[in-house]
Amino acid sequence: MVCYFRKWYAARCRIQLLLASEKTSAVVRHTESEGMVTLHDMLYTECPSLTDPERAHMTPTPYLATGLLQTIYATLRVRLRDKESDVSYVRELLVMADGGTVSLDWHTDASLDNADAPIVMVMAGVGGSSREHYIRVVVRALAHSAAGFRVVVFNHRGTAHTPITSARPYDQGFTEDFRAAVKHVRAANPDAKLVGVAFSMGANILTKYIGEEGPRCTLAGAVTVCCPFDVKVTSAAIDESNMLNNHVFQPAVMRTVMRAIERGSHLPLDPAWNLDIDKIMSAKRLSVVEKELITKICGHKSIDEYYENASSIRYVDSIEVPFLAINSLDDRITPARGIPVDKFKTNPNIALVLTPHGGHLGFLTGIPPRIWLTTPIVEFASAVVK
Template identity: 70%
Template sequence: MLDIAFPSALGLAALGVLAYYGQRRYIAGCRVRIVLADTKTSAIVRHTESEGVVTLHDVLHMECPSLTDPEQAYMVPTPYLATGLLQTIYSTLQVRKRSPGTDVAYEREMLVMADAGTVSIDWLVDASLSNRDAPIVLLMAGVGGSSREYRVRVLAKALAYSPARCRMAIVNHRGTAHTPITALRPYDVGFTEDFRAVVKHVRAANPHNKLVGIGLSMGANILTKYVGEEGPKCMLACAVAVCCPFDVRVSSAAINESNLLNNHVFQPAIMGALMRAIKRASHLPLDPTWNIDVETVHSATRLQVLERELLIKICGHKDVNEYYEKAGSIDHVDNIAVPFLAINSLDDRITPPSGIPVDKFRTNPNIALALVPHGGHLGFLTGVPPRIWFVQPIVEFVLAAVK
């Protein structure tokens, strides 16, 4: 007969205590960290007779419990998505996920840019949302993304049905979401002119509505750079950037590194969208002075190849280093003059924390940074079944900023 030793009651109790404290320690490590200027210098967000002066510090600590409340400000990952790698892979593979709660109807508006390029705006349509004076939220996705993304639909619906009843306008980059390709100039991580034109157009058509900007990943960099370029003239009431690649050099190096995530998930997803757009643009003649190697472009499997062989030549950059320097939003953060919230993850392999200008968030009184330990790139998945954590903080911040 086998002599099987079973744990004693004391041993089981010890294991239970270790598991309990291990879990408590893990959860404590999931606390959201906020970086912003001190209370004395924090910028004024609003000033009313009933409230008096309300600063950005006040907004975050009084009206954004998901970010600052000691009992609520945690992003505890879904148990089976406990690392940034798993969060990123899952969210990338689920980007077109459908569910009854996120199905939305859009009404499309086409805008032709100064260079004849076309951008589309998908306005969320719902008969129950009839407040024409509500804030208008302009939302941009990342590379290859659009109004069809699951996370975009979730966020759009949450803001539309929030107490502010926001009017949602999803800004689709050139060539995305079946937007016609009518000019060779492609969108890129630092191209702000299309978004600037959209803001001016929406403002002209809605002169009294408050405008809000939200950007995800590449869209976050475009938004951040735009808000910094505009400075005090910015037409937006507030802005939110999620997983912003502030330093494009750092982000590009991370994206083009050879690893499991890039080789089998992220690069194929990005390149699939970009190569489809290139194919749809084949009717447009190339300028022979660009010296573009068409065969290299069509056989590209990495984003960096398209940047070197196509983007920098069409856009007139000297080399890829000049492109990275001009495209990044990091040098524009100091000039942001509207309430601005950035949400980044410390285990994001696509926009690594080394590229986040943390110190700038301590000196510019208009901006705040929320750092999440375990969110991956555009993951931030918590609970079972997984739900997107950053939706609630964004809703809280926007509602407080547009009061």
Template identity: 45%
Template sequence: MDGYTTALVCAAAAAGAALVRSGKRYIDNSAVELLAAPDGVRAMIEAHCPSLVAPARARLVPPPYLPTGMLQTIYGAMVALRRDSESDIEYDRQLRTMEDGGTVSLDWFPARPSGPECAQPIAIVMSGLGGSAYEYHIRCLAKHLATKSRAGMRVAVLNYRGSGRTPLTSSTMYNGYDTSDIYDTVGYLAQSFPRAPLVCVGFSMGANLLARYLGETGDKSRIAACVTVSCPFSGETAGRAINAPGLLFDKFFQPALTGTIKRIVKRNQDIIQSGAITYDIDAIMRAKRVCDVDNALTARAYGFKDCWEYYAACSSTDFIERIRCPFLAINALDDPIALPEGLPMDQIAKNPRAAIALVAHGGHIGFFSGLSARMWHLQPVLEFLDAVLADKAE
């Protein structure tokens, strides 16, 4: 072997070794970090949730083409309308009128229970801001829970007022502060199907609302277990993140989120103006950022002086220690909205019923793993809820 060939072989070997080391670091950095008090829900997770604790399985290895939280988040939004074997379902819709005349919808999969004798667990699922039952990650979760659960769950996705093709029939729109529709929905399901255990899964804004609801109800909650995904526990932290200037936020998130709200407002101006509060519709339609919409609409609806007072009031951090049912939060450390500094680590550590699973990569409602970019979080959600339901059944 001449000197030139020897040099090429050595260079190739060095490059291969470097690639192996880089790949090992990439995989090692994908392990799940679980925080839970040793005397509480941790024992159940260690016994029944291998995707959160088993060394070979408790990891989210992101696709090489989605290595950052921002890319994961954008990709999740890009595939929101995708239909494939994981998400191709049809819902059974139920419209419900709230006490103030507002309307929410429940999208059931595979179908609404036929009567009060139903003993199958019901999983109530709530989306993020601007979302609905039709988003890809919601449909994937609904199918996963309904077809793979040992407990045989039915899924009921709660669509907020004016979202997911739900008509707006009152001046009050959905928001991240008011939990009254959750109270009504849980009460209705508990009364209509008294034999069916109720569990919850919430994403982003829906996750934060569920965490607040569970803290508000405490020991009186009718929910057997809850999982939150990409929960922005600190409203102020998330508000600063989402309203911060930046190319991707300015060109992608802001237009998408404000556009969704503007379309609802434009279609329903007369209804929105029919209440006791008068809104500046022109200001709402001119809004370029989420904070501008919240200043002109959401903060005014609940008497807050501005969006920042509204964001602070939305926070669920102070409610975590009051939660009395098994509670699991799933968050990514590279989430561009639910930033790590806003996570209530101390509060979770103090509550034996609570746990948080952290992954290095996953973004905001992304959690795509492997070369085929499959949603990693579906399995830990299923394992946790099944474990709680099995324990309740014993």
């Protein structure tokens, strides 16, 4: 009976992989020994965690069996320090064209002295940075993989104590800072292959950036996790009044956002923006900050226009590099209804992984809980830089 239950439960935790047909799948590399290797070939031969019938499942930790529990647990341990997340960084500051500043936290590892070694650029979600537990776990896994990645975390304006030098904040669809960072890393490492890995809001920015770049994109490939392809759908979901939003997600995000606003209070404000400072400073919801601050400073006519302009769903069809998106079907922050499933069946360059469980940035399996995501991310990133 126990054995039967395990098999039954494992079957219910099997992931779903969606991509174009084997015949139309895009070629990702062509070598003398392998011939033409397509995205389909690469996934089914080099990413067993996604395609091997015995391994292609995300079985949640028994006491974290729902998306809600996965999300809460992951949020509460965001500052956890353990051996899987033990990393250190060297910081590099980049000043943008408008005077704003972002930071690049390079993972330090004395063994990575090869200037041609592939580089992974990692980006967190709203309010997140190189300090988040899940970011540090992924950074360490990539750095210690057989591919020998050099890893750098892109920190948005005002996050991880990055100096605030411009009144222009980052937002859910602002790609210019990341674009400048890619150009900078590419210029300093002309012979290295670059891979993007991003989470939540950062995933939306990465997706939008790759689509905007189209055939000009210099990334060898990318992986996104919990991407809010339709920002309006996600914003409505996180604005709902429920236990997760009221007591976990919104407070965590707003603490970071408000600290950044307070740190930038010395900057001059354009009277034409007509900002309601009292309303912004007393905000308890991210949507209020977006409506009263981001929409006005960034020149959108309304918050709905901002959501439409920020959404990466409009750019998925234009992606021309190997691209893997991982989303959970029980994610309450980036609901499944916002995922453009059909686009993954028609664009030959992209693939979508849907897990029945995982919540938002959880994907916790085993006892004690460990992050399942590291294996597929390392597999895919390693495959695209071959």
